[in-house]
Amino acid sequence: MSGHRSFGTLRTKMSPERQARNAKATAHLLEEMSLQELRQARAQSQQDLAREMKIGQPAVAKLERRADMYVSNLRRYVEALGGTLEITAKFPDSGSVSIKKFGEIAGTIQE
Helix, strand or coil: CCCCCCHHHHHHCCCHHHHHHHHHHHHHHHHCCCHHHHHHHCCCCHHHHHHHHCCCHHHHHHHHHCCCCCHHHHHHHHHHCCCCCCEEEEECCCEEEEECCCCCCCCCCCC
16 A cells, blocks of 8 residues: 555645635635746646737747736736736725726737
8 A cells, every 4th residue: 555645635634724724825825826827827828828819929928027017918818818807906994996997909919
């Protein structure tokens, strides 16, 4: 018999408190991903995304490296992964506000 145990088996032996801590840590990690990490978590290649966005693979690589980009480009990237981009402004004194409209320029990726 092998000394290997499945993660599911190990998880069932954890205390409920530890399971909750692990779930919270995992959720936090998923909240903070780079675009490249998000794409990889969705099991998509840059070529897959380029085909969906109707741009070249080098343009996808450039988007993933950018520290700043147009919201319209980020929206197209997220939608190409099958998601929906939602932007929320959070204020300590009045809670959260969902921002719905942005002026977008139709057409190609903006540099």
